[in-house]
Amino acid sequence: MTRDLYTWQGGSVGIAVGDGPGLWPSVGEYPFYDRILYYVMTHDHLRNAALGHALRAVAPGRRVLDIGTGRDLNWALEAARSGAKHVDAIEAIEESHAMAAKVAAASPYAGVIDVVHGTSFDVRPAERAEVCVAELIGSIASSEGMLAAMADARDRLLTPDGVVVPAACDTLVGAVSARELFPGGPAFSRRALPYLRKIFDLYGRPFDVRLAVAEPGPEVLLSTAGAVERLRFDGSTPLEESTRVSLTIERDGDVDGLLCWIVLDAGAGARRLDSLRDKTSWMPVYLPVFDSAVRVRRGDGLTVEFERRTSDDGVHPDYHVRASLVTAAGVSTGALLSGHHEPGLGTKPIYQRLFQVIP
C-alpha cells in the first residue's frame, strides 16, 4: 500500500492506494462519466440484454424518452431500431452529448432521434413520451437520482400511462467483515484515483465517499440478505422512505458493516440481474456501520434500519443507516450517515485508514 497526496484549501490527506482491484468511490452519482465508464456499460452484456429486452417490448410505434443517453446513445438507438416513432435522447454532460449527437447523425436513425443537451429536469420536449428509458440505477439502487428524475418525468415529460424501463430495482443488504473483504487492508485501486480526485474537486474538499468493492462474491456474506429498497418506477415509490429488515447471522465471524447490492428487474420478463452474483458494471457498496467489529455466531440476529433522504441538491439521496446485533455478549449498535456529498472525513475507522489527514 502507498499513499497518494490530495491537497485542498483546508490541508492535505494521504489516500491509501493498493495494487489490486481494491476499492472505488461509488462513481455513478457524480457527473464524471468518461470514455472508460461508458465503455464498461456499453460492454455490460447482461445489463444490455435485460434492458434491451424490456425496451423492445414497449418501444415499437411509440414516442420514447431516453434520459441520460450517454456518449454511445445505447437506448435511443435500440428504441429506434425496434421501430419507435420518435426518440428524444437527453444527456447532461456536454462532452457526452456532443459525442451522442455525432453518433445519431451518422446512424440510419438521424430523422427519428433528437439528441438534447441538459438534464431531464431542464428540458421541455415538444410532446410527452409514452415510454421512458433511463438507466440511472446506482450501486445502491436510488443513489444516481432515478426516483427524482422519474417523479419529474411523470409530472412533465410522460403521458399518464407512460411505461418506464427499467421497471423496478431492489437494494439488498447483508452483514460483512472488512477484514474478510480487504485481507491486505483497505486501499483504493490506482485506477479509481482520478475519479476520487474529481469528486473531491467538485465539492472543494475530501469526504467519506461511498466505498464500492470490486467483485466481492456472495461468499463474503455472514448473514441472510434482506431488501432495504424496493423501488418501483410506476410512480408508487416515494422519494424518501424508511425501511427495516431483520437478518440472521449464518456463520461465525466479525461483523463491522453491511454490503449493499442491487437486483434489477428491467421489465417484460427480462432476466433479473443480481450485482453480487452476476458480472455486471454495478459494484456492491460496503457501509461501515459499526465502529469496531462485533464477534457473531451463527443464529445471532441483526436488524437494519435504512432511511433514504434527498440531499440538498434535490436529486441524490443520503442514507441514514442504523444496525443492531443481538449476540450472546449483548446488543451492539452502530450507525452511519452515507451522504452524497456530506462534509465528514474520517468518520469511521476504515475512512481514517483510507484518508490519513496530514497535519
Ligand SMILES: C[S@@+](CC[C@H](N)C(=O)[O-])C[C@H]1O[C@@H](n2cnc3c(N)ncnc32)[C@H](O)[C@@H]1O
Ligand atoms: C449510468 S449512465 C447510462 C448511460 C446509457 N444510458 C447506458 O445505459 O449505457 C447515466 C447517464 O445519464 C446521465 N444523466 C444522469 N442523470 C441525468 C439527468 N437527470 N438528465 C440527463 N442526463 C442524466 C449521465 O451523465 C450519464 O451519461
